[in-house]
Amino acid sequence: MIYQSPTIQVELLEDNIAKLCFNAQGSVNKFDRETLASLDAALDSIKQNTKVKALMLTSAKSTFIVGADITEFLSLFKQDDATLLTWVEQANAVFNKLEDLPFPTISAVNGFALGGGFETILATDLRVVDTNTRIGLPETKLGIIPGFGGTVRLPRIIGADNALEWITSGKDQRPADALKVGAIDAVVAPEDLEASAIQMLKEALDGSIDWQARRTLKQSPLMLPKLEALMCFSTAKGMVFSVAGKHYPAPMAAVNVVEQAAGLGRDDALKVEAQAFIKLAKTEVAQALIGIFLNDQYVKAKAKKAGKLAHDVNQAAVLGAGIMGGGIAYQSASKGTPIVMKDIAQPALDLGLNEAAKILTVQVARGRSTPEKMAKVLNHITPSLDYAAIKNSDIVVEAVVEHPKVKATVLAEVEQYVSEDAIIASNTSTISINLLAKSLKKPERFCGMHFFNPVHKMPLVEIIRGERSSEETIATVVAYASKMGKTPIVVNDCPGFFVNRVLFPYFAGFSGLLAEGADFAAVDKVMEKQFGWPMGPAYLLDVVGLDTGHHAQAVMAEGFPDRMGKNGKDAIDIMFENKRLGQKNAKGFYAYSVDRRGKPKKDIDPVSYELLSAEFGELKAFESDDIIARCMIPMIIETVRCLEEGIIASPAEGDMGLVYGIGFPPFRGGVFRYLDTMGVANFVALADKYAHLGGLYQVTDAMRELAANNGSYYQA
Numbered sequence: 001m002i003y004q005s006p007t008i009q010v011e012l013l014e015d016n017i018a019k020l021c022f023n024a025q026g027s028v029n030k031f032d033r034e035t036l037a038s039l040d041a042a043l044d045s046i047k048q049n050t051k052v053k054a055l056m057l058t059s060a061k062s063t064f065i066v067g068a069d070i071t072e073f074l075s076l077f078k079q080d081d082a083t084l085l086t087w088v089e090q091a092n093a094v095f096n097k098l099e100d101l102p103f104p105t106i107s108a109v110n111g112f113a114l115g116g117g118f119e120t121i122l123a124t125d126l127r128v129v130d131t132n133t134r135i136g137l138p139e140t141k142l143g144i145i146p147g148f149g150g151t152v153r154l155p156r157i158i159g160a161d162n163a164l165e166w167i168t169s170g171k172d173q174r175p176a177d178a179l180k181v182g183a184i185d186a187v188v189a190p191e192d193l194e195a196s197a198i199q200m201l202k203e204a205l206d207g208s209i210d211w212q213a214r215r216t217l218k219q220s221p222l223m224l225p226k227l228e229a230l231m232c233f234s235t236a237k238g239m240v241f242s243v244a245g246k247h248y249p250a251p252m253a254a255v256n257v258v259e260q261a262a263g264l265g266r267d268d269a270l271k272v273e274a275q276a277f278i279k280l281a282k283t284e285v286a287q288a289l290i291g292i293f294l295n296d297q298y299v300k301a302k303a304k305k306a307g308k309l310a311h312d313v314n315q316a317a318v319l320g321a322g323i324m325g326g327g328i329a330y331q332s333a334s335k336g337t338p339i340v341m342k343d344i345a346q347p348a349l350d351l352g353l354n355e356a357a358k359i360l361t362v363q364v365a366r367g368r369s370t371p372e373k374m375a376k377v378l379n380h381i382t383p384s385l386d387y388a389a390i391k392n393s394d395i396v397v398e399a400v401v402e403h404p405k406v407k408a409t410v411l412a413e414v415e416q417y418v419s420e421d422a423i424i425a426s427n428t429s430t431i432s433i434n435l436l437a438k439s440l441k442k443p444e445r446f447c448g449m450h451f452f453n454p455v456h457k458m459p460l461v462e463i464i465r466g467e468r469s470s471e472e473t474i475a476t477v478v479a480y481a482s483k484m485g486k487t488p489i490v491v492n493d494c495p496g497f498f499v500n501r502v503l504f505p506y507f508a509g510f511s512g513l514l515a516e517g518a519d520f521a522a523v524d525k526v527m528e529k530q531f532g533w534p535m536g537p538a539y540l541l542d543v544v545g546l547d548t549g550h551h552a553q554a555v556m557a558e559g560f561p562d563r564m565g566k567n568g569k570d571a572i573d574i575m576f577e578n579k580r581l582g583q584k585n586a587k588g589f590y591a592y593s594v595d596r597r598g599k600p601k602k603d604i605d606p607v608s609y610e611l612l613s614a615e616f617g618e619l620k621a622f623e624s625d626d627i628i629a630r631c632m633i634p635m636i637i638e639t640v641r642c643l644e645e646g647i648i649a650s651p652a653e654g655d656m657g658l659v660y661g662i663g664f665p666p667f668r669g670g671v672f673r674y675l676d677t678m679g680v681a682n683f684v685a686l687a688d689k690y691a692h693l694g695g696l697y698q699v700t701d702a703m704r705e706l707a708a709n710n711g712s713y714y715q716a
């Protein structure tokens, strides 16, 4: 053994080839500070060993290196610039040491080699991967750029335009695509990996592979003629701006770094990368995106833990084959749990199956599925008009019309057909889970399972714990949601549960602005372009449906009369009363049609302005900051109330609910991250300026206290 630590072992193989094996104690290899220090020490031992003639990097895990240890990032990035620069420089010195070894080097890669893992293999002269490998640089998705030489070595290996595409998209790459552009030298079967790598090293040693030339290329300026460089970088900037937009600066920074460093040798190019890395690491966007990544891990780990208590779900059923029931059936079947879809009307069943077939047809057309898989998924959905079909179901999801009496009857009926330990969940969006539980003989087997529309696209499922729901019930529904590929968050029962409870105060803020003469299209523009929502409030109401919005708003007003009760008509009432239901009947705040190419189109409709001005008078202009404050303050305070009341268990789950459930701008990280970023005291001062607008604008005592103590919602 040449070297050994808890994360890395180095041994000498035949022919004096050293094998450096990443073998961390956890389930995967990560580039944490310990591994980096260990790699440094291992390379020193290799250099000192006079026998070594070549080096092969390998992994003893099912993946090579998943990347840097992101759990270290937030605290690391809070350090001052000089400390951060020292960290980056030290890391780069290790990668340079690897690259500068006086003999040929190769990486034999299995599984994932992402971020720092990919940057490691870029530092070796050769790369061979197995057929299951995925490589790539996902850093820009976290609001930063590669910081261990990724922006320097990759463009010099695969060309600037390919490298910019890889870096700015942050996507994982498949072996065949990586081979095509020259990012790797060979793809082999997993069982041949090490033997192939050793064979390539031998070819390097006997001179049939010119490893020195490859190394020199990586260390030299990028060979790009002036005109070509101009084309490449200006095209990349245009693309990046249209895809990432102004709220996500990292992809553009990556293009700039590659451009600025194009004429430089490795060491100077690394300095350019390091400066840009440090600048981005300090941005609020990076903190928010890293926060989302960590929250996502936290929520998934919690779901996994819950899985231990869960009952097996081998057969499911959904009641109601409407928009939601059809979507739930498709999602369950496509992720491998067969499902019975029960309705009272044959046409509804036909429609539900058609919906599933439509989604699958699009996937086949886009090459994401095959006709065989499509047939298999459809075969996993059993339509039925008869309750007898649900009798072997381990879980039944009720998704019939939103009517308390109908749901109560249906739930009581279900209980007569299923086994004693089957779990029953309701997809209701507004009816109290505690109320619905009263229709069941065994309320402990019941909870809410609130999907979002369209089911196959929306990542969140809100799982609502009623007073009587058992832990096994919650765990089983959590595990089923995870198996369906969704992110579950568990919340306690209250009107609107979590997501709708905080969404309707935002709509109330919007309606308040309209009642004072604001132009809904102007509000949408500010909330989309400046705040960063995927849709402004008027557009979102049109998508949700004004009938649904009108009904849910009444439920919220009844549940929280002090804050959400209304005097007089608001914009939602006006749209609803005038049968402007939104996209579903092609007119809401906006008018909807299809253009000549058959693409859906959204237009300003003078009729909605006439209806609104008849009630609220002439249009009036509002400042952007005012629009944002009036819409967002109610949502933010209500979200905090949900935490204080224990409706959500943690800021992490609240923020994930908002990002995954309603598209809260990821670069802001969610309400709690947003509050921490702006400072709770600053928020309280802002909200106080609007307190005269009513209960939705009044901060809680706990918020005031947190502000006074200069506290935050997240600890890191």
Ligand SMILES: NC(=O)c1ccc[n+]([C@@H]2O[C@H](COP(=O)([O-])OP(=O)(O)OC[C@H]3O[C@@H](n4cnc5c(N)ncnc54)[C@H](O)[C@@H]3O)[C@@H](O)[C@H]2O)c1
Residues within 6 Å of the ligand: 319, 320, 321, 322, 323, 324, 325, 342, 343, 344, 345, 348, 399, 400, 401, 402, 403, 406, 410, 427, 428, 429, 430, 450, 451, 452, 453
């Ligand atoms: N549409 C959404 O955006 C959305 C989002 C989340 C939750 N939800 C909730 O999901 C549920 C269903 O909503 P939807 O939009 O799919 O409604 P929908 O009107 O499209 O479908 C309801 C289906 O239930 C069927 N049905 C009625 N009575 C039944 C019975 N006794 N047994 C079996 N089937 C019966 C109807 O025939 C219809 O096919 C509602 O509780 C709704 O609040 C809807």
